[in-house]
Amino acid sequence: xxxxxxxxxxxxxxxxxLRFGFHTDHDVVVGSRDPDRAHEAADAYESTLHDHGxxxxxxxxxxxxxxxxxxxxxxxxxxxxxxxxxEAVSGTLDSDDVVVSPAAGMRRDxxxxxAHPPSAGSVTAxxxxxxxxxxPVVGAFHGLAxxxxxxxxxxxxxxxxxxGDDERAKEVVSGIVxxxxxxxxxxxxxxxxxAEVESLxxxxxxxxxxxxxxxxxxxxxx
Amino acid sequence: xxxxxxxxxxxxxxxxxLRFGFHTDHDVVVGSRDPDRAHEAADAYESTLHDHGxxxxxxxxxxxxxxxxxxxxxxxxxxxxxxxxxEAVSGTLDSDDVVVSPAAGMRRDxxxxxAHPPSAGSVTAxxxxxxxxxxPVVGAFHGLAxxxxxxxxxxxxxxxxxxGDDERAKEVVSGIVxxxxxxxxxxxxxxxxxAEVESLxxxxxxxxxxxxxxxxxxxxxx
Numbered sequence: 181x182x183x184x185x186x187x188x189x190x191x192x193x194x195x196x197x198l199r200f201g202f203h204t205d206h207d208v209v210v211g212s213r214d215p216d217r218a219h220e221a222a223d224a225y226e227s228t229l230h231d232h233g234x235x236x237x238x239x240x241x242x243x244x245x246x247x248x249x250x251x252x253x254x255x256x257x258x259x260x261x262x263x264x265x266x267e268a269v270s271g272t273l274d275s276d277d278v279v280v281s282p283a284a285g286m287r288r289d290x291x292x293x294x295a296h297p298p299s300a301g302s303v304t305a306x307x308x309x310x311x312x313x314x315x316p317v318v319g320a321f322h323g324l325a326x327x328x329x330x331x332x333x334x335x336x337x338x339x340x341x342x343x344g345d346d347e348r349a350k351e352v353v354s355g356i357v358x359x360x361x362x363x364x365x366x367x368x369x370x371x372x373x374x375a376e377v378e379s380l381x382x383x384x385x386x387x388x389x390x391x392x393x394x395x396x397x398x399x400x401x402x
Numbered sequence: 403x404x405x406x407x408x409x410x411x412x413x414x415x416x417x418x419x420l421r422f423g424f425h426t427d428h429d430v431v432v433g434s435r436d437p438d439r440a441h442e443a444a445d446a447y448e449s450t451l452h453d454h455g456x457x458x459x460x461x462x463x464x465x466x467x468x469x470x471x472x473x474x475x476x477x478x479x480x481x482x483x484x485x486x487x488x489e490a491v492s493g494t495l496d497s498d499d500v501v502v503s504p505a506a507g508m509r510r511d512x513x514x515x516x517a518h519p520p521s522a523g524s525v526t527a528x529x530x531x532x533x534x535x536x537x538p539v540v541g542a543f544h545g546l547a548x549x550x551x552x553x554x555x556x557x558x559x560x561x562x563x564x565x566g567d568d569e570r571a572k573e574v575v576s577g578i579v580x581x582x583x584x585x586x587x588x589x590x591x592x593x594x595x596x597a598e599v600e601s602l603x604x605x606x607x608x609x610x611x612x613x614x615x616x617x618x619x620x621x622x623x624x
Contacts, residue, residue, distance in 0.1 A: 291594035295601065337624060341609065366613040372513035373608045379517065379601040386595045387563065387623055391588040400622045401609055402559055 181356060182207040184250030186243045186265050187257035189221040192282060195329025196254060196321065197225045201236045202332050204359040208238050211246030213268075218242065232332050248272035252280060252356060254321070259283040259303045266310035275314040278349040281307040281374075282321035284381035292389060293382035295375070302374035304343060316346035318353045319371070323380040325388075325396035336362030338398030343374045366401055403578060404429040406472030408465045408487050409479035411443040414504060417551025418476060418543065419447045423458045424554050426581040430460050433468030435490075440464065454554050470494035474502060474578060476543070481505040481525045488532035497536040500571040503529040503596075504543035506603035514611060515604035517597070524596035526565060538568035540575045541593070545602040547610075547618035558584030560620030565596045588623055 183200055185193040188210035200208050210225065212218035218240030226238045240246075247253050247269040257265045262283055273279065281304040287296040300306040304319035311317050320342050328334055340357055342350050342365055350367060357365035368377050380399060387397050405422055407415040410432035422430050432447065434440035440462030447460045462468075469475050469491040479487045484505055495501065503526040509518040522528040526541035533539050542564050550556055562579055564572045564587055572589060579587035590599050602621060609619050 289594065291592045292590075293598075294595070295598055341605075366609055366616070368514075368605070368608045369612040370513045372511065373516070373612075376515075376517055376601050376605040376608060379598050379605070383563075383590070383598040383601070384623075386590045386598060387588055390591040390595075391623065394588070394623055397623045400624055401606075401613070401616055401619045402622055 181252060182209060182250045183252045183254065183356060184209040184211050184246040185254045185256050186211040186246065186269065187255065188212060189217050190256055191326035193256035194225065195324065195326040196256065197238060198228060198332055199329050199360050201225060201229045201238060202232060202234050203361045204356065206356060206359065209246045209249055210238060210240040211243040212240065213243060215240065215242040244269045244272050250277065252278045252352060254280040254282065255307055256282060259285045259298065262303055262307050263310040266307055270312055273312055273315045277315055278352045279307060279311055279315055279317045280321065280353055281317055281319050284322055284378035286382050292386040295379040295382050297375050297378065302378050304374035305371055308371060316344060316349035318342055318344035318349050319374045319377055320353050320357065322377050323384040323399060325398065328396040328398065336398065337400065338362065339364045339366050339401050341366050341368040341377045343368050343371055343377050345371045403474060404431060404472045405474045405476065405578065406431040406433050406468040407476045407478050408433040408468065408491065409477070410434060411439050412478055413548035415478035416447065417546065417548040418478065419460060420450060420554055421551050421582050423447060423451045423460055424454060424456050425583045426578065428578060428581065431468045431471055432460060432462040433465040434462070435465060437462065437464040466491045466494050472499065474500045474574060476502045476504065477529055478504060481507045481520065484525055484529050485532040488529055492534055495534055495537045499537055500574045501529060501533055501537055501539045502543065502575055503539055503541050506544055506600035508604050514608040517601040517604050519597050519600065524600050526596035527593055530593060538566060538571035540564055540566035540571050541596045541599055542575050542579065544599050545606040545621060547620065550618040550620065558620065559622065560584065561586045561588050561623050563588050563590040563599045565590050565593055565599050567593045
């Protein structure tokens with residue numbers, strides 16, 4: 181499987197690239213609006229993986245070219261760039277591809293982080309609206325702390341929830357998730373359930389800030 | 403500590419009464435609008451605890467009388483009864499008491515359960531608005547599956563998040579939570595963070611419905 185991480189030079193993209201590179205044999209492609217930054221990030225991830233004893237080839241391309249080569253396309257961009265990112269690559273998406281939306285709309289005040297979904301109801305729904313009709317979109321990877329992903333020595337032992345209306349697409353995402361040691365995929369239903377899943381992101385930020393002894397917490401359902 | 407469970411004849415009230423009765427030595431008082439139902443439920447809980455080898459005296463009273471005797475008052479009522487329940491007992495609340503709000507506003511459609519907070523922003527905020535100004539309100543016990551609580555043979559191994567603006571009150575609630583084997587209290591910040599905590603309830607219902615192998619799931623932060 182070939183996994184493109186659009187916005188893959190950012191924190192979440194880095195964390196996912198390192199985990200997929202470290203634990204799986206899937207091809208990892210870093211996408212960026214700027215191909216030079218994509219190349220640089222890919223080289224840096226290769227070097228980090230080398231330092232952890234994994235010799236992997238990570239490639240970097242401009243987002244649309246990264247998408248053209250991929251089976252799974254992860255929108256590792258801020259929520260307000262999701263629609264633009266999908267539209268910029270939609271010419272290279274086809275119905276065999278799976279688009280994954282990990283972003284959450286949030287606002288912050290002095291108390292903490294708060295769910296602030298877009299008018300589509302969720303960022304996942306926003307991505308689905310922007311994608312061609314025959315390309316399935318799955319919400320996943322919400323609330324995964326980028327720092328914890330990037331710390332390859334840290335055990336994960338956490339879950340990620342999947343939402344989407346296309347069962348095949350959810351199976352594809354579940355498969356690549358379960359290939360990462362310590363990460364479990366759990367089905368949370370259709371796209372209409374995405375807002376509750378995206379609310380985990382501000383919740384985890386609030387727990388990280390206020391609860392004792394939890395740095396970069398994740399969540400496990402049991 | 404004396405714990406009153408208003409609406410204690412319902413599923414969550416039953417689960418909390420059994421767990422507090424089984425694992426702790428705190429006095430458990432079942433409250434109901436109907437004192438006869440409160441007595442009956444208290445007798446039934448005593449009998450269940452007896453069957454599990456715990457001889458406890460559980461009492462039952464009309465809600466205001468139950469509140470008058472309690473240090474901690476849990477609003478184990480549906481979200482649309484929270485304001486009424488608080489107002490009905492406010493004459494017997496004082497500033498030493500702690501009110502606990504476990505309810506979540508939800509709506510359901512064919513896809514699942516969805517967060518649907520009241521105009522106050524959260525049910526916890528609604529309870530705080532209804533309570534006398536000097537009585538602290540803490541949000542807690544969200545997403546605890548009543549059936550799992552009531553199955554006294556089942557290990558919990560899950561967390562409950564606390565939100566509220568009064569640190570002493572949160573410490574009191576944290577204390578009684580941690581007295582229950584397998585239940586951990588985690589601070590999620592001030593009352594303004596309650597909506598994200600309450601969103602856990604529909605999320606857990608959706609996970610229970612769609613994810614394989616998880617019956618009455620709870621959540622663990624790690």
